[in-house]
Amino acid sequence: MQTIGGELKTQVKILATVVSIFWIVFILNGVIFEGRLNAFGIKPNDLTGLRGILFAPFLHGSFYHVLSNTVPFIVLGWLVMLRGIKNFYFVSLMSALVGGLGTWLIGSPNSVHIGASGVIFGYFGYLLFRGYFERSFVAIAISVAIAVTYGGLIFGVLPTRSYISWEGHLFGFIGGIIAAKLLSPIKNSTKTPQKRDGAIAPSLFYGV
Numbered sequence: 388m389q390t391i392g393g394e395l396k397t398q399v400k401i402l403a404t405v406v407s408i409f410w411i412v413f414i415l416n417g418v419i420f421e422g423r424l425n426a427f428g429i430k431p432n433d434l435t436g437l438r439g440i441l442f443a444p445f446l447h448g449s450f451y452h453v454l455s456n457t458v459p460f461i462v463l464g465w466l467v468m469l470r471g472i473k474n475f476y477f478v479s480l481m482s483a484l485v486g487g488l489g490t491w492l493i494g495s496p497n498s499v500h501i502g503a504s505g506v507i508f509g510y511f512g513y514l515l516f517r518g519y520f521e522r523s524f525v526a527i528a529i530s531v532a533i534a535v536t537y538g539g540l541i542f543g544v545l546p547t548r549s550y551i552s553w554e555g556h557l558f559g560f561i562g563g564i565i566a567a568k569l570l571s572p573i574k575n576s577t578k579t580p581q582k583r584d585g586a587i588a589p590s591l592f593y594g595v
C-alpha cells in the first residue's frame with residue numbers, strides 16, 4: 388500500500404506527464420507540422436474522424452487554447468484522483484469516449500473538433516454529480532465546492548460561440564455523470580428479518 392506521500396507523487400507524475408504531452412504536441416504541431424496534426428481531430432459523420440476520439444484531447448489550436456485547458460485539467464483531474472488513480476483513468480476514458488462519440492454524431496459537417504475540454508467537462512460532471520450518487524459528506528462537500536468555484540462551466544455546454552465545441556463539452560459532461568453513477572458505491576439498506584406467523588419477512592435492498 389502506498390503512503391500518502393507516495394500516492395501524491397504518483398498523482399503529480401501522471402498529471403505532469405499528460406500536461407507535458409499537451410504542450411509538446413502543441414509545440415511540435417506548430418513548429419514542425421504547421422498545424423497539420425489538427426486533421427487528427429474529431430470529424431463528425433466521417434469514419435476517419437472517429438480516430439479523433441483518441442487524438443483530439445491532445446491537440447490544441449492556439450497558445451491560449453492549451454493554456455486555458457491546462458489549469459482546469461490539473462485542478463479537476465487531481466480532485467478526481469482523490470478517489471483513486473483507477474477512478475481517474477476510468478472517468479477520463481468515459482469522458483473522452485462519450486464526448487467524442489457524441490461530437491462525432493451531432494457535430495457540424497466539415498468541422499474538426501480538438502482539445503481536452505471535453506475531458507475537463509467530464510471531470511466537472513463527475514465531481515458535480517458524485518455527491519448526488521454517493522451521498523457521503525465528503526462527496527457532497529466536493530460537489531458543492533465545485534458548483535461554487537466552477538459552476539460557470541455549465542454554460543459551456545450551450546452553443547454560445549461558433550468556434551467552441553459545445554458538443555464536446557456537453558457529451559463530455561454527460562460522460563462524467565455516467566462515470567459518477569457507475570463508480571458510486573452501492574449502499575444496501577438491509578433490515579433484520581422479522582418472523583411473523585412462522586414466515587420470514589423479505590429484506591429490502593435500495594441501490595443508492
